[in-house]
Amino acid sequence: MHSKTYLILLLIPVFLFLGFQSLEEKAAPADPWPEITQTAKPWTRWWWMGNAVDEQNLSMLLDEYARAGLGGVEIAPIYGAKGYEDRYLEFLSEDWLNMLDFTVQKANSLGMGVDMTQGTGWPFGGPQVSVENAATRMVIQDYEKRNGVPFTDQIAFEKRRENQHNAELIAVMAYDQQNQAEEITAHVDKQGKLNWDKEGDWKIKAIFLDKTGQMVKRAAPGGVGFTLDHFSKSAVNAYNSHFEQALSGKDYGFRAFYNDSFEVYGADFTRDFFDEFEKRRGYDLKEFLPFLESEENNEKVRRIKSDYRETINDLLLNNFTENWTAWAHEQGKLTKNQAHGSPGNLLDLYAAVDIPECETFGSSYFPIPGLRRDSADIRNVDPDPIMLKFASSAAHLTGKNLVSSETFTWLGEHFKSSFSQMKPEVEQAFLAGVNHIFYHGVTYSPEDVPYPGWLFYASLNLTQQNSLWSHFDGFNDFITRSQSILQAGNADNELLVYWPVYDVWAEPKGKMEMITVHAVDEWLHPTAFYKQSKKLMEQGYSLDFISDDMIQNSRTKDGLIATSDSNQAKVLIIPDTEFMPAETLGNILKLAETGAKVIFQSKPQSTPGFSPKGASDTTFHQLWDTIDFVSGQAKVGNGQVILSEEIDQALMDLGIYRETLVDRGLDFIRRKTADATYYFLVNHSANSISDELLLNAKGKSVVVLDPLTGKAGEIHAQIENQKTRIKLHLKSGESLFLKVMHHEGQVELPDWPDYQQASSVLDISSDWKLTFDKGLPKLPAAQNLNKIAPWTASKDPDAADFSGTGSYTSEFQLAKSAAKQYVLRIDKVYESAKVWVNGEFAGAIWSIPYRLDISKHLQNGENTIKIEVANLMANSIRYLDRAGIEWRNYHEINFVNIDYKPFDASNWETMPSGIEGKVEILEFD
Template sequence: MNMVHAQTAKPTAWPEVKKEMRPYTRWWWMGNAVDDKNTGRLLETYSKAGFGGVEVTPIYGAIGYESRYLQFLSPRWMSALNFTVSKAKSLGMAVDMNTGTGWPFGGPQIKSANAAAKLIIQNYKLSTGQTLPDKITVTDAKQSKAGAPLQALTAYSDKGEVINLLDKLSPDGMLNWKPASGNWDIYAAFSGKTLQQVKRAAPGGEGNVMDHLSKQAVDVYLKHFDEGFGGKSPGIGSYFNDSYEVYGANWSPGFFEEFKRLRGYDLRLHLRELNSNDNIDAVARVKTDYRETMSQMLLDNFTLNWTKWAHKYNSLSRNQSHGSPGNILDLYAAVDIPECETFGSSKFDIPGLRRDSADVRNVDPDPMMMKFASSAAHVNGKPYTTSETFTWLAEHFKGSLSQCKPELEQVFLAGVNHVFFHGTTYSPEDIQFPGWLFYASTNFVPDNSWWPHLNGLNTYITRCQSVLQAGKSDNELMMYWPIYDAWSNPEGIDMPFAIHGIDKWLHPTNFYKSAMELQKAGYAFDFVSDGMLEQSSVVNGQISTAANAQTRKVLVVPQCHYMPLATLDKIIQLAKDGATIIIQQLPQDVPGLNDLDARRTKLKSTLATLNFTDAGNGVKQSGIGKGQILLSEDIQKALQLKNITGEALTGTGLKFIRREIPGGKYYYLVNHTAKVIDTNIPLNFKAAAVLIMDPQSGSYGKAIANTANNKTMVRVQMQPGEALILKASAAPMQTAAWKYIGQAGAPLALGNGWNLHFTKGGPELPADEKLNQLGSWTESSDPKTQSFSGSAEYTTTFDIPANKAADYILNLGKVCESAHVYINGADAGIFWSIPFSARVGQYLKPGKNTIKVEVANLMANRIRYMDQNGIQWRKYHEINFVNINYQPFDACKWKVMPSGLIGPVTLTPVN
């Protein structure tokens, strides 16, 4: 628990709480086996735990409960949804909904004609006078059965001739053509099918995955919902689409026509380049054009189309664009709420934070990847960026609330301001422990032994999000994403920008390197696409991207080889209008194939108009109109030339994100280092007063701060694992002072004798014990403790001297895994994360005092017991249940997890 630094919170210090400030959770409806009684009970349970909403996602079901299943979008299912929305509304909660079951979008309404498609190219060879002996038809039996029509037939000679042979094909598929001379390669392009079915589908949602590139397919898909809704809005807050996992879908039957319309030439005549992986210019250019076309089709026919459909029902669209074979910045920007995700766990230097190598996936979430979603929101003035949070945070049943905290904070620092837990499984009351569970979630379910302490995490999130949703983002730089450099990769055909592929398309790039260096130096920035730049303008020397978005001081263009003429022209126009542009290296070429020579000539002539002079320190400058373009390999030197500095507070190891509010700024600070930070930190803001706000305890007070040279120095004290919020105000504030921790006295060790009483859990409650010293309860002589998961109370008494100190810090030491503390009968708070300490002086009295520590452990030990004893608890259709490496789950060989209050528990007097 974060250390409580000041007096009890006042309601006026924090923004008024709205449901969107609370975390939401993905609510897996397993087999759609839902009923009003259980729905009402569960929503009340979730509300009490601090959730502000649920996202209904129907999924595969448990075996043996088929009689309870409801067919997706059937009248009975709609009745269940309507009750859910009504009940949630009565509790002040929201209901979001996946526009489908499982993922990706598809179902029984998607017949073969509208199913996800893939390009199949077959190659034939002919020499002088030869004819093909066989019909030109797709050779794959499954594709033949699906009906893969031939869409192009192109011949290439060894002399460079290219001929369209489609009109030389007889109705029976025979080629009525033979070359007069030379050697020829013939490429036949068929519109095939991926044959992918909806993954993890719920009853009534099974079927083909739809063709996301086809407006006809998307319209057919959404019409099924219109029919289910019966023309009435169900009252859904936002409709959700998961990450793009339409495997192998690199085509659509109308692709050739769209390509010619958008790119200006016939792709049918370039099948050889499209089918090649050779590292040659023509291949790279055709594939760039192909990928850009696919991106535009996905944007127009799916993303914008689906969003318009959601608006028809007075709802919003919420989309995970990552994984899409398109410009994910533009795809994120096209929806109302961009959503990123965390997958796996990160390594932090926080002492005592458990991260067992056997229990984590071999993947580290990268906050820079998350910034694609938040950038789209910030640049376009959208109020929310959401995240699917905690997917595979740890092995099943081993994830703790303390492990959630730094992973969550990393998401906030990346610009997310509304988290969705992954997740909570709908489990009826009659289902025994551990209830129904989803195979990839951190289990935020009432059966989880630490559920009674979840409100600690949720309250922390709510306070953080109340600040992170306030005002506007405050990132002074925009950074151009050179997508055409990525698209020009000659390997493969389509290019999905997936989180599991960032080692290929993101990490090796100069764009990523520059972003990491700027972030380390304390600069705050968002990424922009070519399309986002096109909509930008200049207002009073700053770049404006949307009416309700913040303006930016500088556009940074990292090193890129390819740049469209329209983008270069726009950059120059922004400079003419008064903007400052920093370019690492002038673009070398234009992307794409059509009209190439003319566009290259125009690029050279445009660049020639930029007359650069030496500005010193390795920076060149070109004054254009009211603004200027700075050319520098070192971006930071160019920024310094404009007197734009990063937040020097990052030199302490602190991480931050800022929000701009009327008359001031919020700084969200996190200490993910291994060291205590007790120092004066500088803020790039001239403040008359600074309020320190503790998002864990809710306490606040006026900081020790002074201002000089338009910067403010603020004293902060932060333990490893702690977070604070600074509210820097241009106006004075009449608030009580923040009480810093001064000199500490000798710690008092609590508990010469503890009483241990097991209160709730199973499979059986162990017997009460008297403890001379603290340790894992699994080391007790009672064998029941080895298999027990649940809660236990530790109680003891201690004496406080008559000359009571100004305050006392209670530190629980090591806790496995979370605790709720009561002192002299008063609630002293939930201790759910490192450093498991708080100021508790207000609860103490001179003389004898009593402390009760309610500790919850993990579910792991009970699951181990169940597997060792052959107790069946998992039996699901589809994937059933897997471990973190997607192998069949088995806890039999697990070691017993330490449990309980390990300590040492100390009470330290402080000034």
């Protein structure tokens, strides 16, 4: 960092590791922070535009990324910039592989990691995907045969476009007036003539195996081709084999293969689907196609659709996700996968890979005073943190340490996203269990490409040419410190909440049920599962979601439900559920027999799926009837089953208590290590919180750790009824970690300061000089300020167009007392500030509240202060567009705004830049 004093404040020894690893080792006795590893640092998706990469720029950029505090990159080849075609490399060519090898070697030398998208653009696909192995859809064409009237139609596939491949006829079915089916495929000749004349009126359905025709989106050179059929094991094997062969020349030491969210549009079928369906569900789906096509809300339609969707899930899970992960392990690689967007059970799909990855898309509303959120600069999307918990739950329950997130996708309009806006969004992800941040993203941009460099149309675009880049390290340090704790030990969640996926699969609308981030209002929000989970979290309970398969793989140990060797929970909760397999109920009762505690909000209504002989719930009801409830409670073996609409009251009856700190407006997540329980506390409310808190974890002492600055200190704690009472002060927008120590004498730290009430205030807002250090389009003239103000408040047009860094300098007198703490407070910072006091770097101010403890850098008497401010790129981009300077010129999709319309910043207002309001030094006793 910038000074020895700051390093002492940080109290973080930095060790660089080459591989991803779990942080379970105990920190050094004198250091309350876990050690910093490669995965504790944030990583980024790294867009290789046109694969136009070379050793010189790769080396330069990786050096920049390492200096900024990034822990790794995820290579994602995409389309290129126009005019640079001579630099393009074909994906997986010898030249491309040489660049991959160079990247990994260079990253290793810097202690950074590398992941690789298994393809270009998204989803999986490319020129190696044959028509046979391409994404497939079921097309059903309808005909009618009237009694006694010759059938003259030709049964032939009707193309949607001239260049479409001929679809293959799979089967022809006839249905009478009662929808009784008869297969008549054998009666259709090669010319499509039907030679069948059975008495009666019949509906004829011809089933074709068609290709969706979808090509890889945003493909890079050498990556253009069909999207893969994810439901076909042979297609997936062929796809993997292509990479195995291409990478066989040497050991390219990247960590993991990566798969983006499932965006395979219209794919709902595969060649052997009907055979797989009959093998797994026990009947021939072809006989019931009228019900699969219907959207009538009746039981038969819902049950058949549920069976269809469950089969699609099985094929995706078995033939793609599990198969892909097993293959990657054979290659010595991990898998990182986004399950959302797919038609499958998200929990099981996430659990089938090494690193489950979720996604933050859009901008959340936080009532933090002063937090900028212009409606014109955000998408009409309200991210739901509960959606993120599907990935973290899968990781927690299966003993996987890392939960990654594609973070800040379309957080705001290009060039207008600040660190202060990013902080609560990433904190919300942390609270949902994410602990391995991937930025979306950073674009490879060569040194010789003019400002603003190459940019990806949907990214945050924190590149080396961004005016915030020189301040990026402060934000990365915040994430690194946070993740060093969030990757330590294990999640400490006491509740398991059953996700009734069969209720989702029984939706009568449509054929496929795509479980996407953007449709949570349809498949998630209306459910009792969501409402109960949200209510329990708001009441102060910690929870994970559990699937049917996860229940089957759990066991009971010492009265706890062990989902893996590293994860135990106190109780299993079944919210109001319409469909539950009898096997799942049987597995739940087996857990109870051996000591587990289970709460049913109500009795599940039925088993899922359809039986041609009539849906039978006999086994389920027989199992349920073995539970001998007395006043809603039953002893089952060594365990207990409770039937209660009031889940919170049932939890209290079981002695499972909530964290009451949420009543103060705090959000939290817990981790547990061998020697401590960590609390991550966040104040996203509109008010400061200063109150006594009662923590459920019992501790001998409590350490406060500030991820923003690295500062640590001990706070007074009292044991009260096996809990720990502390008093803490958190302003709106602040977050802290608490380390509740299980043993005494582990660390020796100063007392944590009480920042609640300042004893005096020194206003230093007057007499400042402003100079400009670096930026574009040109450096404005220096300014002498009677009162500190934004540089955009002047009438200087150069200052209005400027994006870069400007430095405010001043002097002040202070009567310093060694026994007191001194905090620099700034009303508003646009957008990030680095502070030097008496020539020593004191820290960064980039988030609300704009405060920094500068006690150790002050001296009695005269002091100097320098505040370097970096603003947004918005003003300089506006200048480029107003001046008609072309900077966006890309193949496939050109640069678009947040509404996917052509980007134009020429009509933007000037974004405030610099410092506004008062600058004060607060003194605390």
